Amino acid sequence: MSPKPYVLIVDDEPQFLRALATGIRGAGYEVDTAATATEALMKAGLRTPEAIILDLVLPDRSGAEVARELRLWTDVPIVVVSAVDEEQEKITALDAGADDYVTKPFAIGELLARLRAVLRRSGSASGEPVISIGELRIDLEKQSVTVGERLVRLTPHEFSLLSLLARNEGKLMTHKTILREVWGAAYQLESSYLHVYISQLRRKLEPDSAGPGYILTEPRAGYRLVAPASLENP
């Protein structure tokens, strides 16, 4: 990673693009911009960015198509910028491989936080046998899970589900992606199936907590695993 991470911003509204580029640049990133899907793919191909901020509606092709094309050759983190009435396009883009999203209009601080999160993930080495998130410890080799001192007993499917979310800590995982990874492609539309497993898993991990815990729900989109807010700054 270069000292200044290189971010490519793709949006067809010139004023929005200018304001966003100025803000991101001011936050310490190197920024380039693209106003069309073609320009974005060309610029990303010439020099791979550390992250891409991608508008869903572009004059030539949709943002989801751009994400799908990028995923053919790069794992560069993609944060999708969507409007409230673009729910379906947003999910399509996430299924196509985008990492996260923000809804327009958004506070720039929120976008910067998402950007930091996706950059941290893509920089961190995965493949360690034990994942620790907050008090949660998942031993991928022994297939054991503990929260603090307490051993949590999970079924094999619950364990695969939890370890998938944990390996992608902080990343929004769509229903389709989770179902495909844990249960297989034949199940990728059975989201009610998933909701049942998630609620079982929550009960086992967070038996007493009423507020948000390790597993966060992104309505209609998917789930992400995070350290609970109360444990983030000990």
Added chain:
Amino acid sequence: MRHHPLQSVLRELLASAVAVAVTTAAIALIDGHVPVLALAVLYILPVLAVAFFFGSVWASATAVAGMLAFNFFFLPPIHTLTMQDSSNWFALGVFVVTAVVVGTLAARARQRAADAEQRERETALVADVATQLLRGMHLEGELERLASRAASTLGVSRARLVLDNGLATTDESPYALGENAGTLFVPAVEEPSASARHRLLPALGALLAVAREREQLARDALAAESLRRSDAAKTAVLRAVSHDFRTPLATIETALGALESREIELSSDDRAGLLDSIRLEHGRLKRLVEDLLDLSRLQADAAHPALELWPANALVEQALDAVHRRDRIEIVLAENLPVVRVDAVQIQRVLVNLLENALRVSPPGEPVTIRVNATRKELLIRVVDRGRGVPADQLERIFEPFHQLDSAGGAGLGLAIARGFATANGGRLWVESLSGQGASFALALPAIETPAEVLS
């Protein structure tokens, strides 16, 4: 045609009597050449004829009459109804029984044929109605024709068909066709045969009920369709408006966020750029809000133009003052232009909207022309662009609010507002275009007749 019952009895009686008399005369001619008793069989002929035309009762009467006539004229003692040879009584008895049986059978066959014909007519009528129904006939328009077909099928002189309970006139009797199917009125003196009525009317009624239901469903479907279309239009409007509001808002929010954030360091050029973005987007929002207000005022007929007399070139001048790219606009003014009585601010909006639209659709570098001339009655201001033009099917639609010919900028309100203000000022606004060859928007305003006097 049906006749008075007494008339028909007399007619049938007379015809039967004549048939017997003719047969008697015929036998009288042949008598002497063959044994007379064998000739009695000839009376079967009038019996058959009478059975065919008048039915079995008259046939039986004819058989008895024939037997009596034969006895009276040909069996000794002649001219009496007594007989020498009592065995002849037996022969005559056999003859009468045979004649009655044959007559009855003939009458019945005849009746069957008549019934079959009647049923065929009824079936044809029902089939006709069903066919019309399947073709989607318009029921109200067909009632008269159906009624006259029903009248001839039922054997009455005329009939009237209504789709509700209806009101009978004094000389009509009503026959209900069933629930929701209407009523058939026939003349009170002509009662249609009960069997035909019982077969035909329910079938007819059922078909009419289906036809009415079908028409009702078609009307409902039409209503639902237009409701759905207006819903779709509203959704499109909402989407367009929310997109047009959200885009500048998102820019403003992002720029403000960047200006306020502590984690973002900005040069003074960056700050100036962000403020510039905010100013531009603020202007965009302001125009959008003004446009929406104007549009709702126009749609509520609340534009209330403040009419004053204006010379044409003053209107053009003030429009040009309000347009950004005046250098791209070519002006062609005719001599001796009339004055018009308009609201100058509203006409300025019309012209500015037309000019900005023309600038937007013209290729960069191509000029836009504003050409002003007059007919005897009207001042004509044309704004001519060299853009892609307007397809023939869009010439009216582009004046509808939120209608965008392409996605190139604008909320699709400018032309709708221009048309609204033009109309509110007593003028007309239309577009002439050949697709692919640019467009000419024409504003016509009523000319005031004596400009020199009015202005002096």
